[in-house]
Amino acid sequence: MARIGFVGLGNMGLPMALNLIKAGHAVAGYDVSPAGLEKLKASGGSTGKSAADLAANSEIVVTMLPAGKDVRAVYLGDGGIVAAAKPGTLLIDSSTIDVESARAVAEAAEKKGLEMLDAPVSGGVGGAQAGTLTFIVGGPEAAFAKAQPVLAAMGKNIVHAGGAGAGQAAKICNNMILGISMIAVSEAFVLAEKLGLDKQKLFDIASKASGQCWSLTSYCPVPGPVPASPANRDYQAGFTAAMMLKDLRLAQDAARAAGVTTPLGAEAASLYGLYVGQGEAGRDFSGIIRFLRGI
Numbered sequence: 001m002a003r004i005g006f007v008g009l010g011n012m013g014l015p016m017a018l019n020l021i022k023a024g025h026a027v028a029g030y031d032v033s034p035a036g037l038e039k040l041k042a043s044g045g046s047t048g049k050s051a052a053d054l055a056a057n058s059e060i061v062v063t064m065l066p067a068g069k070d071v072r073a074v075y076l077g078d079g080g081i082v083a084a085a086k087p088g089t090l091l092i093d094s095s096t097i098d099v100e101s102a103r104a105v106a107e108a109a110e111k112k113g114l115e116m117l118d119a120p121v122s123g124g125v126g127g128a129q130a131g132t133l134t135f136i137v138g139g140p141e142a143a144f145a146k147a148q149p150v151l152a153a154m155g156k157n158i159v160h161a162g163g164a165g166a167g168q169a170a171k172i173c174n175n176m177i178l179g180i181s182m183i184a185v186s187e188a189f190v191l192a193e194k195l196g197l198d199k200q201k202l203f204d205i206a207s208k209a210s211g212q213c214w215s216l217t218s219y220c221p222v223p224g225p226v227p228a229s230p231a232n233r234d235y236q237a238g239f240t241a242a243m244m245l246k247d248l249r250l251a252q253d254a255a256r257a258a259g260v261t262t263p264l265g266a267e268a269a270s271l272y273g274l275y276v277g278q279g280e281a282g283r284d285f286s287g288i289i290r291f292l293r294g295i
Contacts, residue, residue, distance in 0.1 A: 001025045002150060005054030005061045006045075007074060007081075008095070009036025012121070013064035015128040016094070016154045018043050020062075022131075023153035030054050052084035060090045060150060067246075068101035075105045087113030090146055094135070096120040096172070096243075098250055099165040100257070106139065106164035115143035118164065119151065120171040124239040132156040136174070138167030172254060175247035179268040179285070181215040186289035189222050200225055221286040235287035242281035245272040 001024040006017040009031040020027045021044050029040040030048045037047045048054040051074050055061050061081055065071050071093055075081045081091065082105070091114055093105065102118040109116035117139035127133040133155035137144055144160045151158045161170040188211070192202045203225035207217050220226040230238055248269035255262045275291040 003057070003059045004028070004150065005030070005048065005051075005058035006040075006064075007031070007051045007054060007061065008064035009033070009040055010064065011125050012094075012128045014039055015125070016062070016064065016133070017045065019128075019131045019154045020150070021045055025150070025153065028054050028058065050079065051081055052079045055081040055085040055089065058085075058089065060092065060147075061085065062092045062150075063095060065093075065095040065097075067095070068097035071095050071097050071105060072101055076108055082108050082112050082114065085112070085114055088115070090115045090117070090143060092117045092119050092147055092150070094119045094121050096247060096250070097168060099168045099172075099254055102138065102168045103165040115140065115146065116164065117143050117147055118167040119147070120167055121155065122171065122174065123155070124237075126238050127156075128154070135159065136161055136167045136170045138162055138165050138169070140164075168250075169254070172247055172251040175244065176251040176262065176265045176268070178215065179244050179248050179272060180264045181213050182219070182221065182286055183268055183271060183288060183292070185211075185213065185215045186221045186286070186292050189289060190292050215286075219286055221289040230284035230286055231289075235284040235290070237282060237284040239285050240282055241272060241276050241285045241287060244285035245269065245276050245281075248272055 003026045004020055006027055006029045009017060009029050014036050017027050017029055017040055027045045028048050029037060029045055030051050031037055041047060065074060091109055106116040117137050119135045119137045121133040121135055123133040131154055134157040135151045135155045137160050148158055161167050189199060199222045220229045221231050223231045230236055251265050252269050275288050280287060
């Protein structure tokens with residue numbers, strides 16, 4: 001089994017690291033918060049003094065960080081991972097960040113003789129805990145093949161999207177679809193309520209008609225039709241509104257850089273910005289229906 005350094009032991013990173021330990025890997029972690037480090041040690045892991053310390057003593061380094069600036073700092077900053085890692089080390093960044101940062105880090109890693117993958121995830125905290133995440137991976141084929149056994153310990157679906165940055169590109173495009181479709185489904189249910197149409201009747205019809213989509217059939221934003229959806233738990237977050245807003249804004253940044261017009265994506269980002277601004281950042285993103293109702 002591999003010696004793995006894991007940087008970023010938050011709500012997503014910690015359960016991912018714990019699943020690597022369960023799979024038999026030797027995992028050393030680092031985080032600026034001591035809480036994650038203590039939980040990792042209690043589960044059989046060890047800790048390092050810094051991200052660079054982990055990189056210097058690991059065959060594989062996995063990172064799960066908040067934003068592109070954090071990824072650049074941890075990988076490219078003074079005493080960063082790229083400078084500390086030995087040639088041949090496999091680097092896997094599972095943060096969701098901008099494509100430009102992902103490609104900049106990959107280029108620096110390649111120059112140092114390191115293998116680099118951008119591997120953002122889908123599945124939220126529940127998927128991280130259950131080991132059922134989807135990894136959307138960008139980078140060289142050889143590095144992807146090397147990473148698969150490690151990713152398989154944390155996820156169920158592992159998809160190679162293309163070269164460096166392709167994982168991030170696919171993730172933000174997918175989540176732009178998700179954000180737009182959740183708003184559309186929510187608007188339909190709000191309209192149905194005002195028209196006197198029973199929510200279960202709308203679900204039964206739309207789920208088997210041309211309105212069918214994941215936001216409806218797997219994550220229905222009203223209580224009842226899909227028992228596992230957050231709507232049945234007062235929108236307790238599986239994927240927060242703040243995280244959806246982050247991804248929609250990343251998509252808009254990418255669209256501007258590429259000269260692409262995405263009017264529905266822009267409107268979705270605006271609506272989620274308003275929803276988060278009402279103090280709902282930590283609520284599930286499907287709770288946008290509450291905003292559309294005027295609650």
